[in-house]
Amino acid sequence: MLHKKSSVKALAASVMTAAVVIPVANVNVEAAPVTKTTFKDVTKSHWAYESIKQVAEKGLVTGYEDGTYKPSAQVTRAEFATFLSRVFDSSERATVSFSDVSNTHWANDAIQEGLALGFIKVEDFSNNKFDPNKPMTRGEMSRWLANGLAHADADYGKAIEEMANSSLTLIPIPEFYKGGVNKKDLPYIGVMLGTGLLSGYEDFAFKPSGNTTRAEVATILIRFMDAMKKSPKDFTGLEELREVAKTGTNILTLTNYEKSKFGGYEDVLGKQHTYLNKTGVATIEHAIFVDITGSTAKGIFKDMFFDESEEALRLNRNSYRIFYEYTFEPSRDVSFQSVRNGSDMHYASQDIVEKSKIEQFKIPSPKSYINNDFKKGENYRFWGANGVKNGGDVSGRADDGSRFYYVIPQ
Numbered sequence: 001m002l003h004k005k006s007s008v009k010a011l012a013a014s015v016m017t018a019a020v021v022i023p024v025a026n027v028n029v030e031a032a033p034v035t036k037t038t039f040k041d042v043t044k045s046h047w048a049y050e051s052i053k054q055v056a057e058k059g060l061v062t063g064y065e066d067g068t069y070k071p072s073a074q075v076t077r078a079e080f081a082t083f084l085s086r087v088f089d090s091s092e093r094a095t096v097s098f099s100d101v102s103n104t105h106w107a108n109d110a111i112q113e114g115l116a117l118g119f120i121k122v123e124d125f126s127n128n129k130f131d132p133n134k135p136m137t138r139g140e141m142s143r144w145l146a147n148g149l150a151h152a153d154a155d156y157g158k159a160i161e162e163m164a165n166s167s168l169t170l171i172p173i174p175e176f177y178k179g180g181v182n183k184k185d186l187p188y189i190g191v192m193l194g195t196g197l198l199s200g201y202e203d204f205a206f207k208p209s210g211n212t213t214r215a216e217v218a219t220i221l222i223r224f225m226d227a228m229k230k231s232p233k234d235f236t237g238l239e240e241l242r243e244v245a246k247t248g249t250n251i252l253t254l255t256n257y258e259k260s261k262f263g264g265y266e267d268v269l270g271k272q273h274t275y276l277n278k279t280g281v282a283t284i285e286h287a288i289f290v291d292i293t294g295s296t297a298k299g300i301f302k303d304m305f306f307d308e309s310e311e312a313l314r315l316n317r318n319s320y321r322i323f324y325e326y327t328f329e330p331s332r333d334v335s336f337q338s339v340r341n342g343s344d345m346h347y348a349s350q351d352i353v354e355k356s357k358i359e360q361f362k363i364p365s366p367k368s369y370i371n372n373d374f375k376k377g378e379n380y381r382f383w384g385a386n387g388v389k390n391g392g393d394v395s396g397r398a399d400d401g402s403r404f405y406y407v408i409p410q
Contacts, residue, residue, distance in 0.1 A: 039069035046071065048215040055218045060086045071215035078107035078132035080141065083221060084119055084148060085110035087228075092116035098130040107132055119148035139185040139208030142198060145224055146191040152228040156191065159232050159242050163187035166245040168269075170286060172304035173206040177362040181208045194238025194300065195227050204303050204360060237300035249287040251406060254299050255320060257394060262405035270327075271398035277342035280330035280374070284347065284396070285381070288323040292316075293390055304361050305385070307354045314387070322386040322394075324349050330374040336366045336384075339374070346396040346404075349384025 037056040042049055052069055055061040060083055063069045075083075094115035101108050111130065114120035124143065125131075136144075150157035163169045164187040171190050175181035181189070185208055192198035193206075197220060200206050212220070232238050240250040247266040251257050265287050272281050290306045291298035295316045297306045305323045314321065324346070328339070340348040352358075353365040365383045366373055374380060388394055394406040 036063050036067065039063050039067060041068045042071055042215075046215070048218050051218040051222050052215065055083075055221050058086075060221055061214065061218060069214065071213060071218075073214050074135040074211045075214055075217050076133050076135055077130065077140075078105075078111070080136050080144065080217070081114045081120060081132075082107050082110040083217065084144065085113040087221065087225060088113065088117055088119075088148070088151075090117055096122055097128075098125070099128045101130045101132055105132065114144070117148070117151045119144045119151060121147065135211040137208060138198065138206065138210050138212060139182060139189065141212055141220075142185060142188040142192045142208070145197055145220070146188040148224065149191065149195070149227060153231060155232045159191060159194075159238060160187045162242050162245045163190050168248045168286065169241075169245045170288070170301075171241070172204075172301050172361075173200060174204055174361045175206055175208065177364070181206070190241045191238060194232075194241050195223075195235045196237070197223050197227060200303070240300045244286070244288070248285065249289070250299065250301070251287065251289050251394070254289050254291055256390070256408050257406040258409055260405040260407050262395075262403045264406070265404045268396065268398045268402045268404050271400060271402055273344065273347045273396070273398050275339065275343045275348065277338070278331060279334045279339045279343070280328055280332075282329075282347050283327045283398075284324055285327060286323075286325035287346075288325075290321040290323070292321050293318050297321075305353060305357055305363070305383075307356045310354055310356060318390045319387050319392075320390065322346075322349075322388060323353065323383055324386060325381070325383050328374060328380045328382070330376050330378070330380075332376050333372040334374045334376075335368070335370050335372050336374070337369045338372075344396055345386060346394070349386045351385040351387075353383050353385055 037053050039052070042052050048071060052071065056063065090113055093109070093112040096112065096115050101111060111120065115122060121143070146156065146160055150160060169186060169190070170176065171186050172193065173181070173189065176186070189206060189208065232242070236253060239253045243250050243253045247264060248269045249265040251265070252259065265284065268284055270283050270285065272283055274281050288301050288305065289299065290302045292306065292315050297308055297315065301323070306321055308315065336352060340350055352367065352369065353363050355367070357363055358365050358367070363383050364381060391408045395404060397403045
């Protein structure tokens, strides 16, 4: 789909494990503190058996008096506050009063700990209500977990701020272009994807409004405790997202290229480049790299832009795929093919984005090479695809002389 620039809104804007989320009745009270570590409704063949056993052994999530764990039950706010408070085991407490959480409420102490540590933010709640029995959404869980990481390591907090405050932030979920996500949740979802705490479903959707089961939470908590021991720099995916938020590209994080003294993408973003073939004026807005040097695609953006089943022949050829976002003002009615012929390859991509990805992620991209879809007098914003051999030239120049130039050191 081609989007006219005037109509495109850049949206400043799991762990979906193998389990299917099965809606069940809300659990309005905490599971009885039963010290069992195995449960009659979680057999060894259950996909989350080991995670459930671990969180039970650590006392993070308990079972019920009838010997069950209820793995398919949705997790409420009160429950998740309790689980995270057990992970931190802090003596800090806030003194915030919610109208629906009394001082004697079974989860009040955990909620006050969460507020004190910052993984729960009072400004996220309205009308002085916490709604303790409300099932946690995946967007909400992303905020709590990301804030929890920020408490453990301030650099996670910086990562959240970088993505929250940048117009360049790009989060690889279909909801980014399709809608269905609160813009304020995007940085937190970015931290989840970047660290692997939460991921998308089979169709890559994140489903921020979806809920999470007790089985899934067991897996999340194990991963969360592991992430707390690590720095953001230990997660390549998260570092890619941070680089994009800062510079519009992930080239330095994902590839062996280094920026030369002549400049980087951040020096040319939004600056006009007049095509040598006089078809119009363009700007580069993003340059997203996917590593296809090996037999499988790599990088946080691979699922958003690269279809391994449709583009298998591109793999294992020691090259990178580059996905450029452009703005374009044509000087005459012109096709995608006409623009690319005789133009700087990094300012005019050789290929359109694979059709399956256009449909899955609603990526604005031309659907035809030969139709004159670009009309004189209109402004467009769209994505195109290029390739570069590992070690090949990655350079370009804007009309004002600004340049980007990357090399692989010998």
